[in-house]
Amino acid sequence: MNIKIRYWLTLGIVSVAVISCTRVKTVSSPQAQETPTVQASAIPNSQAQEAPAVQASAISGQTIRSGTFVSAEHPTEGTVRLITQNNQSSLELDQNFKTSENGPDLVLILHRSADVIGSTQPPTYPLAAEDYVVLAPLQKFEGAQSYPIPDNVNLTDYQSAVIWCRQFNATFGAAVLR
Structure with missing residues (x-):
């Protein structure tokens, strides 16, 4: 084979290999939205309502229940x-x-079970649609934040708060509300 052809063929193969192995990080995420919304209903994932989310710094009310997150x-x-x-x-x-x-699609949900992690299977801890109600997309990955709960959500039906990836049905963490 001609040396020039061999040179260009080798250069092309190496270029394709280098480009194929390069990892591209995208910056689009639902957490970057300017106006977070609340989606909730008594029957999860149907007839969702929307309401603006409120920052935690302005809220101080009576604590009804609380819990500490456990990793999933x-x-x-x-x-x-x-x-x-x-x-x-x-x-x-x-x-x-x-x-x-x-x-890519983290949301805050209320879940019916008091043992979300124990009642699901690792590694993703998937959830069944009838067991939760979505409150809103997660505003940020850390720090204080607050999410209003629509009046049509019966709080006695839900025992846990969960950080959940909707796109992959993966539970990031859960807190039992006591």
Whole structure:
């Protein structure tokens, strides 16, 4: 084979190999949305309502129940409080809240089980649609934040707060509300 052809063929193969092995990181995520919304209903995933999310710094109400996050598929830590103020219920994540940034579609949900992690299978800890209600996309991966709970959600039906990746049905962490 001609040396020039061999040179260009080798250069082409090496170029394709290098480009194929390069890892590209995309920056688009639902957490970057400017106006987070709440989606919830008494029957999960159907007839969802939308309402603006509220930052935690402006809220201080009576704590009804609280819990501490336990990691599932990804490290998740911090405390969550179910509060009421002026007849409005909210779920607050404290300033020590932190979870992994590896989820493309992280949401905060209320779940019927008091043992979300124990009642599901590793490594992803998948959830059944009839067992939860979605409150809102996660506003940020760490720090204090608050999510209003629509009036049509019966809080006595839900025993845990969960950070969940909707796209891959993967539970990042859960907290039993006591």
